[in-house]
Amino acid sequence: MPRNIVITGATSGLGKYVAETLLGGDDHVILIGRNRELLAGIARNHENSSFYVADFSSQSDVKSVAVQIARDFPRIDIVLCNAGILGREKPHITADGVEETFMINYLSHYILLCELFSVKTVPRVIITGSQAARWYTINFDDLMCLDSYKPLHAYGNSKACLQMLGCWIFTLVPETSVYIIDPGTFRSGIARSRAGWFQAIYNFAKWGMRSPATAAKDIMAILDGREFPGGKIIRRGKVKDLSFSTEEFGKLIEKSTALSGCDISRII
Secondary structure (H helix, E strand, O other): OOOEEEEEOOOOHHHHHHHHHHOOOOOEEEEEEOOHHHHHHHHOOOOOEEEEEOOOOOHHHHHHHHHHHHHHOOOOOEEEEOOOOOOOOOOOEOOOOOEHHHHHHHHHHHHHHHHHHOOOOOOEEEEEOOHHHHHOOOOOOOOOOOOOOOHHHHHHHHHHHHHHHHHHHHHHOOOOEEEEEOOOOEOOOOOOOOOHHHHHHHHHHHHHOEOHHHHOHHHHHHHOOOOOOOOOEEEOOEEEOOOOOHHHHHHHHHHHHHHHOOOHHHOO
8 A cells, every 4th residue: 555655854865865766656755845846846747746835943834734734644654754954053043932953853843743643643753863963962951052052062962852752752652663764974955054164165075975865775775664673773774772761751752842832742
């Protein structure tokens, strides 16, 4: 049976590659991104596609798109949580009062999953993680890194939160398999929020990086049916444990609920 697969951040990099690859098959691919023109270009001439425009820095946009998708599809088989940015040179606070990197990389996916799980069972969740998450310890008293902001710190911290959320869902929801993928460094649009010298250096250096097709191998293997243990991080076919305490899970969900108004613990 063809699957309904949701992909966030579907207009560039890894998300775009996965989407375009799946569109060559039988699955129905549900694309989410900010740019309507780019989404339409990817979906064009593919009857097995739908696309939704949403700014993942806006909580109302994320909630709205989740409600629309839940309404439009009788079931959701897989959600690929892939949208992400590296972060600006200085912290940028969204209209909802949330630091932008934290919102796009983590809280948007928390809200999306919270809204979807409230009305449907999602059998598989795939999370685009990062080795940068290992470099930082989550400070629950400064969850958005506002007191210690550096772009890479904010990025790694947001990815650590997303990986923790994935492990929490895997621990509590036996009917949902959660796979956390570290794709490594590859050519993407992740630095689009940076300007000046950093953007110039990144644009030059990225041509020596791996392609999205290479970085997506673990994701495509899962989508093609390869079995990996859930709740762990997968990098180039190798599996490593992730360890979070019950106390850490509780703090993350409490903080996320306060920031978003969505309490996923009451749904799952």
